[in-house]
Amino acid sequence: MINFKRADHIQICVPLERLEEARIFYTDVVGLQRIERPAFNSKGYWFQISDIQLHLSTEDALPRTSRHTAFEVTDIAEARRHLESYGVEFWEEPVLPDRTRFSFIDPFGNRMELLQFTE
Incomplete structure (x- = not known):
């Protein structure tokens, strides 16, 4: 069984050539606050929306x-065992220092990430 706690992100x-247009849209039009992102995500931006x-x-x-x-x-370990x-097919995620995580692929090709923060 998987016990969901909350949505994280x-x-x-967007196409690479429209990345800056998207950044401007989400910061200037939608009004989201940019936050720091990991180095492995070099072609993108992260934003905070309430608690996700x-x-x-x-x-x-x-x-x-x-x-x-x-x-x-x-x-997270019980979710993976389940x-x-x-x-179920898994997709391993790059390691982040504050969480354990993995993704799985549903039978229809959709990807869902599960994570647990480490303390």
């Missing part, structure tokens, strides 16, 4: 999209 993608984040990234024609939702869970028991 939503990632949206919006991750703006770029995407070329890839076999699989990087668009996804992310949810904080209470027990999904593994159903043979």
Whole structure:
């Protein structure tokens, strides 16, 4: 069983050539506050929206999209064991210092990230 705690972030993608246009839209038009993002996400911006984040990234024609939702869970290891028991496909995420995380792919090709903050 997976015990969801809260939504953590939503990632949206834009073409690389429109990245700055998207940054201006989300800061100047929508009014979001930019926040620091990890170095591995070199082609994008992160914004704070209330208690969740919006991750703006770029995407070329890839076999699989990087668009996804992310949810904080209470027990990441149990969530992974639960999904593994159903043979769910996983997508390993780059390591971040303050959380344990992974993504899984549903039967329809959608990606969902699960994470747990480390203390």
